Amino acid sequence: xxxxxxxxxxxxxxxxxxxxxxxxxxxxxxxxxxxxxxxxxxxxxxxxxxxxxxxxxxxxxxxxxxxxxxxxxxxxxxxxxxxxxxxxxxxxxxxxxxxxxxxxxxxxxxxxxxxxxxxxxxxxxxxxxxxxxxxxxxxxxxxxxxxxxxxxxxxxxxxxxxxxxxxxxxxxxxxxxxxxxxxxxxxxxxxxxxxxxxxxxxxxxxxxxxxxxxxxxxxxxxxxxxxxxxxxxxxxxxxxxxxxxxxxxxxxxxxxxxxxxxxxxxxxxxxxxxxxxxxxxxxxxxxxxxxxxxxxxxxxxxxxxxxxxxxxxxxxxxxxxxxxxxxxxxxxxxxxxxxxxxxxxxxxxxxxxxxxxxxxxxx
Numbered sequence: 001x002x003x004x005x006x007x008x009x010x011x012x013x014x015x016x017x018x019x020x021x022x023x024x025x026x027x028x029x030x031x032x033x034x035x036x037x038x039x040x041x042x043x044x045x046x047x048x049x050x051x052x053x054x055x056x057x058x059x060x061x062x063x064x065x066x067x068x069x070x071x072x073x074x075x076x077x078x079x080x081x082x083x084x085x086x087x088x089x090x091x092x093x094x095x096x097x098x099x100x101x102x103x104x105x106x107x108x109x110x111x112x113x114x115x116x117x118x119x120x121x122x123x124x125x126x127x128x129x130x131x132x133x134x135x136x137x138x139x140x141x142x143x144x145x146x147x148x149x150x151x152x153x154x155x156x157x158x159x160x161x162x163x164x165x166x167x168x169x170x171x172x173x174x175x176x177x178x179x180x181x182x183x184x185x186x187x188x189x190x191x192x193x194x195x196x197x198x199x200x201x202x203x204x205x206x207x208x209x210x211x212x213x214x215x216x217x218x219x220x221x222x223x224x225x226x227x228x229x230x231x232x233x234x235x236x237x238x239x240x241x242x243x244x245x246x247x248x249x250x251x252x253x254x255x256x257x258x259x260x261x262x263x264x265x266x267x268x269x270x271x272x273x274x275x276x277x278x279x280x281x282x283x284x285x286x287x288x289x290x291x292x293x294x295x296x297x298x299x300x301x302x303x304x305x306x307x308x309x310x311x312x313x314x315x316x317x318x319x320x321x322x323x324x325x326x327x328x329x330x331x332x333x334x335x336x337x338x339x340x341x342x343x344x345x346x347x348x349x350x351x352x353x354x355x356x357x358x359x360x361x362x363x
């Protein structure tokens with residue numbers, strides 16, 4: 001198998017990066033023997049006999065959802081491009097590796113031109129960085145990604161180094177242009193906004209308006225900024241769709257209580273070339289606390305975007321939807337989030353010094 005070419009990294013000048021996507025036979029998604037979801041109780045809960053509870057899922061079921069790209073991409077692309085989007089892997093003890101591998105197999109079977117991953121690669125620690133590296137290396141298409149809040153909490157430099165080490169491209173508040181099947185695609189990647197690392201103005205500086213552009217941001221609300229710079233489609237994550245979507249409990253918790261404008265799915269518009277755009281919030285693969293997901297919209301998810309296809313040319317999971325009112329975090333909240341990252345890094349530094357037998361700082 002031909003080696004995957006290196007994707008652009010932070011600091012590289014914008015240029016065309018030739019990419020290659022090898023082919024692979026379709027791999028069926030199976031339930032691993034001995035996994036919790038293979039038990040009788042789980043099968044009964046997911047059966048139609050329990051109609052009110054049929055969307056309870058703590059197992060490995062992954063929804064494959066497919067959407068067309070925005071009208072602007074259809075205008076600018078002569079050859080359609082297939083982009084696979086996955087988010088919030090949270091590689092660690094909460095999410096079985098069998099689930100992680102199933103998601104990769106599902107994406108490889110779709111033969112995408114590019115895989116976009118929008119943050120939260122790890123879950124609370126660096127204990128599973130080797131497992132993360134093995135997982136990312138399984139993708140047969142080139143991988144481009146941005147970091148999320150869990151990556152910064154756990155150690156952004158270590159997560160970034162792991163991703164780069166297996167050939168993934170990490171975009172930290174930069175944009176670049178890649179070439180897929182002879183088509184130029186402009187990529188804009190924002191670092192995590194939740195922990196105060198996003199800089200959209202830096203990322204879009206010098207952005208070309210004559211190329212189809214795809215944005216990546218762990219926090220979906222950054223799309224409001226990117227749209228003004230001509231980024232017509234933004235992929236994001238962070239919310240896990242709320243993990244409980246019955247009776248719109250996810251919108252109540254994440255929208256009214258926390259203040260998110262975008263919870264899960266497509267928001268904005270893909271049918272108007274300008275001036276606005278669309279954002280897609282993925283439901284994610286992993287979990288950071290409990291793996292239970294309740295509701296059809298909450299299920300683990302792999303999403304395929306057919307860039308160059310027009311909305312309405314094939315059946316989609318749902319139409320573009322309206323955002324919630326939303327509420328940006330206060331300065332006090334944002335400062336607390338930034339301090340949290342610094343405190344966690346200081347704790348890791350003290351632990352490393354202790355392991356080396358060096359004197360501590362007295363705290």
